[in-house]
Amino acid sequence: MGLALILMVGAQAWAQGRQYGNLRGTAKDATDSILPGVTIEVTSEALQGTRTTVTDLNGNYQIVGLPPGQYSASFALQNFATVDRQFNVEVGRDTAVNVAMPVGGVREAVDVLGAVPTPLTETEISQNITGDRVDTLPMARDLFSIAELAPGLTANTVTDGQIAINGSFGYDNIYLIDGVDINDNLLGTANDLFIEDAIDETQILTSGISAEYGRFSGGVVNAITKSGGNRFxxxxxxxxxxxxxxxxxxxxxxxxxxxxxxxxxxxxxxxxxxxxxxxxxxxxxxxxxxxxxxxxxxxxxxxxxxxxxxxxxxxxxxxxxxxxxxxxxxxxxxxxxxxxxxxxxxxxxxxxxxxxxxxxxxxxxxxxxxxxxxxxxxxxxxxxxxxxxxxxxxxxxxxxxxxxxxxxxxxxxxxxxxxxxxxxxxxxxxxxxxxxxxxxxxxxxxxxxxxxxxxxxxxxxxxxxxxxxxxxxxxxxxxxxxxxxxxxxxxxxxxxxxxxxxxxxxxxxxxxxxxxxxxxxxxxxxxxxxxxxxxxxxxxxxxxxxxxxxxxxxxxxxxxxxxxxxxxxxxxxxxxxxxxxxxxxxxxxxxxxxxxxxxxxxxxxxxxxxxxxxxxxxxxxxxxxxxxxxxxxxxxxxxxxxxxxxxxxxxxxxxxxxxxxxxxxxxxxxxxxxxxxxxxxxxxxxxxxxxxxxxxxxxxxxxxxxxxxxxxxxxxxxxxxxxxxxxxxxxxxxxxxxxxxxxxxxxxxxxxxxxxxxxxxxxxxxxxxxxxxxxxxxxxxxxxxxxxxxx
CATH class of the missing domain: 2.40.170.20 (TonB-dependent receptor, beta-barrel domain)
Incomplete structure (x- = not known):
């Protein structure tokens, strides 16, 4: 049996280690009062079709299971001006988009792509690295080399290709590709079940990791591959x-x-x-x-x-x-x-x-x-x-x-x-x-x-x-x-x-x-x-x-x-x-x-x-x-x-x-x-x-x-x-x-x-x-x- 108890003052923390990202937030009016019933619609080149939801009685909403990428969202409610937001979604993380909706008036659009999704409100210690960022750095592009960029991690291990996270055994980490364990059964190194240019994003979790994942004492290296899109x-x-x-x-x-x-x-x-x-x-x-x-x-x-x-x-x-x-x-x-x-x-x-x-x-x-x-x-x-x-x-x-x-x-x-x-x-x-x-x-x-x-x-x-x-x-x-x-x-x-x-x-x-x-x-x-x-x-x-x-x-x-x-x-x-x-x-x-x-x-x-x-x-x-x-x-x-x-x-x-x-x-x-x-x-x-x-x-x-x-x-x-x-x-x-x-x-x-x-x-x-x-x-x-x- 396992028991995980988290008490946090600040924004909400969801389960981590996912192969997708989540969108969450709160809708309020100009007087800081909550707005139930706001319709949120999100679109992205990373998403097939659109996803919609509505805010609950507390003005909160969430959309689970969004492929990582750049997104646009519209917030609409009768008698209020429609609000547009643009933002990034990262693998394994929640992106918080809170809005204050003015009464009537002109449609409001805000580009927040430059804002960094902060891990300050997340209980785990993690690092997200996109394939585009890896391409700009003078480094090898396999999972082992990408993981080395994360805090709390060293390659000073007894076997080549292993990583040790916060003093753990080098064989005792989990490597995931699209949610699947690709570890070698004995050594804990990653099988080469990837093509470097096909890796879209990698998340490395080193501490405070959700009970959603087990079978390790070190950490999790969670990578996803590209999926194509509406453009060739x-x-x-x-x-x-x-x-x-x-x-x-x-x-x-x-x-x-x-x-x-x-x-x-x-x-x-x-x-x-x-x-x-x-x-x-x-x-x-x-x-x-x-x-x-x-x-x-x-x-x-x-x-x-x-x-x-x-x-x-x-x-x-x-x-x-x-x-x-x-x-x-x-x-x-x-x-x-x-x-x-x-x-x-x-x-x-x-x-x-x-x-x-x-x-x-x-x-x-x-x-x-x-x-x-x-x-x-x-x-x-x-x-x-x-x-x-x-x-x-x-x-x-x-x-x-x-x-x-x-x-x-x-x-x-x-x-x-x-x-x-x-x-x-x-x-x-x-x-x-x-x-x-x-x-x-x-x-x-x-x-x-x-x-x-x-x-x-x-x-x-x-x-x-x-x-x-x-x-x-x-x-x-x-x-x-x-x-x-x-x-x-x-x-x-x-x-x-x-x-x-x-x-x-x-x-x-x-x-x-x-x-x-x-x-x-x-x-x-x-x-x-x-x-x-x-x-x-x-x-x-x-x-x-x-x-x-x-x-x-x-x-x-x-x-x-x-x-x-x-x-x-x-x-x-x-x-x-x-x-x-x-x-x-x-x-x-x-x-x-x-x-x-x-x-x-x-x-x-x-x-x-x-x-x-x-x-x-x-x-x-x-x-x-x-x-x-x-x-x-x-x-x-x-x-x-x-x-x-x-x-x-x-x-x-x-x-x-x-x-x-x-x-x-x-x-x-x-x-x-x-x-x-x-x-x-x-x-x-x-x-x-x-x-x-x-x-x-x-x-x-x-x-x-x-x-x-x-x-x-x-x-x-x-x-x-x-x-x-x-x-x-x-x-x-x-x-x-x-x-x-x-x-x-x-x-x-x-x-x-x-x-x-x-x-x-x-x-x-x-x-x-x-x-x-x-x-x-x-x-x-x-x-x-x-x-x-x-x-």
């Missing part, structure tokens, strides 16, 4: 690159490796086109992106040269139709196909580790929005995202074709001899999402209520046996070196593995028993309701509840999850000078990297075996590949010696904020916010003397030995604490000149729980692995976390 329009962009435009590194010069490649082999083209099929009834939008990259690259340690290449094709088609005034159907499909030539892992040092993976990525979305009447707005959406990985690893099955890892040479994780992973075990990371909501506008003598309720069913699916090698083996062993320290190659130009070397170089063999095609579904069913109550012109209250039920189902009918989660907020403010405070709980995502830990999905059962045979070297040294020369010293069989406590849940983050700000006339604002976050309920594995042990057996009943149990449970014995200050400001000096910026200071970003690792997503620590001999001050001391960045 389009764009074409060519990005050209030549490898020798970049200077060679000293390592490339030392190994006499040139950078070759032509402009024709290193280009990216983007095309967009949109327009009407039937004016005001049916629009189309199409976008295409074609990327080709091919250039010489150099492997670390060995200095071997290879040609790294990328072929990426993306196509987007989107249709938007008006089935009746105020009722819209929208459907889109995006196909993203990538083919690469690259090393199996970044620390690969041997040309034999190169792979040619194929990465298919698809997104289907269908959305309905409708204004049933002036008081009721409803919305529904269904979607499916698919992400796959094919030909990711090796194909040869002879033991001597196994991957070798050297952990005491070169990079510290040198991969040689063969690719890691198994091309016979393709991986899929998919999701399905169904959402529905209704917003009801209810005027009463005690104020006006905007009540929004809805549900979301989100299913995250991962399919893979977690095979680490096509041979079922990985050897941890060093390679032979020349006197100058470079790798020694045999007569076939292959690396020479060493067997029986003195400690710490003695070989370890990891043997895996994957179940190819193993799968897990993690299901999150959420319900929420928010009542935004405008008591009067100065006071509003927002009361909300969110309930989540999380379950999982995996191959072999394993059940690992059965739990639930929560949210609260409070805000205060007054007049031109606004003061606010919010209090929120965020419950993080249920990632397969953590909550499939007691299954065989992505985690193949594993034996750790120590080499006890004679010393030798080379790929043809038979004793090094003989089963009789290995002794089992460890095992990890997730379905036998890994256990979840009942009610195991994702970590929780509690957030408290205080904000103060002021409007700079009608063209800008300045705002400062203090953010305090404290995380708890960390997911930890406990390996203790009283945790027991299990005799691990194979499918044929063979006993491999007795090994300690891993018991996963939540703990508050560890900590992650964040305190920060965020400064935001914007000023529209002229219609053509905008000053917009933010500045963040991390006062404190400390703790003793990292909870994530490079390219791994959520993980546990070693804090409670044999705690009898691992004291806290030595094995998990408190200090600055890895994503600390003062400014």
């Amino acid at each position: 329009s389009g764009s074409f962009r060519a990005s050209l690159f030549k490898p020798d435009w970049t200077a060679r590194t000293p390592f490339e010069i030392e190994n006499d490796n040139d950078r070759t490649g032509t402009l024709a082999d290193n280009t990216t083209y983007e095309t967009t086109v949109g327009g009407p099929i039937v004016r005001d009834r049916l629009w189309f939008f199409y976008a295409n992106r074609r990327q080709r990259e091919s250039a010489d690259d150099t492997l670390p340690v060995s200095g071997a040269s290879f040609v790294r290449s990328v072929e990426n094709d993306r196509n987007l088609i989107k249709l938007t139709g008006s089935i009746a005034p105020g009722h819209t159907l929208e459907g889109s499909y995006l196909r993203n196909m990538t083919n690469q030539v690259r090393p199996s892992i970044p620390s690969a040092i041997d040309p034999a580790t190169l792979t040619s993976p194929e990465i298919p990525n698809d997104l289907w979305v269908a959305t309905y929005r409708g204004a049933v009447n002036s008081s009721l707005f409803i919305e529904g959406r269904v979607s499916r995202r698919e992400f796959g990985s094919r030909n990711q690893g090796g194909t040869l099955t002879a033991a001597k074709e196994s991957p070798f890892l050297s952990v005491f040479q070169g990079t510290g994780l040198d991969l040689f001899n063969a690719p890691a992973f198994d091309s016979n075990d393709p991986e899929d990371r998919n999701n399905r999402q169904v959402t529905a909501s209704a917003t009801y506008f209810l005027p009463t003598e005690l104020g006006t209520h905007s009540i929004k309720g809805g549900f979301e069913h989100f299913q995250s699916t991962r399919t893979t046996g977690g095979s680490q090698s096509a041979t079922s083996f990985i050897f941890i062993a060093p390679y032979a070196e020349n006197p100058d320290g470079s790798p020694l190659l045999d007569a076939d130009g292959r690396f020479v593995p060493l067997f029986g070397a003195p400690a710490p170089f003695f070989p370890i063999r990891l043997e895996y028993f994957p179940v190819l095609g193993a799968s897990i579904d993690i299901n999150t069913l959420s319900f929420y309701v928010n009542d935004s109550w405008a008591v009067n012109d100065h006071v509003s209250v927002n009361l909300g509840v969110r309930a989540e039920k999380i379950t999982s189902d995996a191959t072999d009918s394993l059940v690992g999850l059965d739990t639930s989660a929560a949210v609260p907020r409070l805000s205060l403010g007054d007049g031109r000078f606004t003061f606010q405070t919010t209090y929120s709980h965020y419950v993080g995502k249920y990632s397969e990297s953590q909550f499939a830990r007691n299954t065989i999905v992505g985690i193949a059962p594993e034996l750790e075996q120590e080499y006890i045979g004679p010393p030798g070297q080379g790929r043809n040294f038979a004793p090094g590949f003989d089963d009789a020369n290995y002794e089992t010293v460890g095992a990890d069989f997730p379905t036998q010696n890994v256990f979840f406590e009942d009610g195991l849940k994702s970590p929780r983050t509690k957030e408290f904020t205080v904000s103060g700000g002021a409007a700079l006339g009608t063209r800008g604002y300045a705002k400062v916010t203090y953010i305090n976050r404290r995380a708890s309920d960390f997911v930890e594995d406990f390996v203790t003397l009283d945790g027991g042990s299990t005799t691990v057996t194979g499918n044929d009943g063979e006993e491999f030995g007795t090994f300690s149990n891993l018991n996963f449970r939540n703990t508050d014995a560890l900590e992650r604490n964040y305190d920060g200050l965020e400064f935001q400001g914007r000023f529209q000096a002229t219609n053509a000149f905008l000053i917009d910026g933010s500045y963040t200071v991390q006062i404190n970003n400390d703790g003793n729980f990292e909870g994530e690792a490079r390219s791994a997503g959520a993980i546990s620590s070693n804090a409670f692995d044999y705690p009898e001999v691992t004291p806290a001050n030595r094995y998990y001391p408190t200090g600055r976390l890895k994503n600390f960045q003062r400014h």
Whole structure:
């Protein structure tokens, strides 16, 4: 269950994170008396047809579900002069347009396009960035780069492509395209299910986020794509690159490796086109992106040269139709196909580790929005995202074709001899999402209520046996070196593995028993309701509840999850000078990297075996590949010696904020916010003397030995604490000149729980692995976390 309570003195705050904007306001006469019954009609090139409503008994009105863009509105009432207004609507925000209507007289028109929609009255901390603004800035145009412009956010994370918001885990944010979650299931990075020139506007929410959204402890990156219009329009962009435009590194010069490649082999083209099929009834939008990259690259340690290449094709088609005034159907499909030539892992040092993976990525979305009447707005959406990985690893099955890892040479994780992973075990990371909501506008003598309720069913699916090698083996062993320290190659130009070397170089063999095609579904069913109550012109209250039920189902009918989660907020403010405070709980995502830990999905059962045979070297040294020369010293069989406590849940983050700000006339604002976050309920594995042990057996009943149990449970014995200050400001000096910026200071970003690792997503620590001999001050001391960045 979740509870959100907001008390705010000032303008009303509606639910955020939407894929549209809202219009609201109050109509009064020249004596400041309210005017019920005023008819408001809005038009825009972004809108199919028109939308109308009337003011209620308190003189208030709202129009929900307006596509972002420039709008005109007329306010009409018998015996009063008609008033015209022009304004902008932004994604995820409310635009307030209040009018004072003179009696009779001449029609009044006011252009307020230059006025900045101020976030002073909004309880969340957010940043809106349009595609046009991105085009004017010297920056990359993907969602990760756009998000970096927001306050409270850093890219100083353990995995490339992640963002950390207010000290949160880098894997624990939500990326949305047209309302659909496009996160990678494990890493929390955004799938490239967009074409940069097709992004219309992006909103980044970092604090005080509505209970309408869950499954994160960081923030929300909410982007929408273009939809076409009543006029044909389009764009074409060519990005050209030549490898020798970049200077060679000293390592490339030392190994006499040139950078070759032509402009024709290193280009990216983007095309967009949109327009009407039937004016005001049916629009189309199409976008295409074609990327080709091919250039010489150099492997670390060995200095071997290879040609790294990328072929990426993306196509987007989107249709938007008006089935009746105020009722819209929208459907889109995006196909993203990538083919690469690259090393199996970044620390690969041997040309034999190169792979040619194929990465298919698809997104289907269908959305309905409708204004049933002036008081009721409803919305529904269904979607499916698919992400796959094919030909990711090796194909040869002879033991001597196994991957070798050297952990005491070169990079510290040198991969040689063969690719890691198994091309016979393709991986899929998919999701399905169904959402529905209704917003009801209810005027009463005690104020006006905007009540929004809805549900979301989100299913995250991962399919893979977690095979680490096509041979079922990985050897941890060093390679032979020349006197100058470079790798020694045999007569076939292959690396020479060493067997029986003195400690710490003695070989370890990891043997895996994957179940190819193993799968897990993690299901999150959420319900929420928010009542935004405008008591009067100065006071509003927002009361909300969110309930989540999380379950999982995996191959072999394993059940690992059965739990639930929560949210609260409070805000205060007054007049031109606004003061606010919010209090929120965020419950993080249920990632397969953590909550499939007691299954065989992505985690193949594993034996750790120590080499006890004679010393030798080379790929043809038979004793090094003989089963009789290995002794089992460890095992990890997730379905036998890994256990979840009942009610195991994702970590929780509690957030408290205080904000103060002021409007700079009608063209800008300045705002400062203090953010305090404290995380708890960390997911930890406990390996203790009283945790027991299990005799691990194979499918044929063979006993491999007795090994300690891993018991996963939540703990508050560890900590992650964040305190920060965020400064935001914007000023529209002229219609053509905008000053917009933010500045963040991390006062404190400390703790003793990292909870994530490079390219791994959520993980546990070693804090409670044999705690009898691992004291806290030595094995998990408190200090600055890895994503600390003062400014």
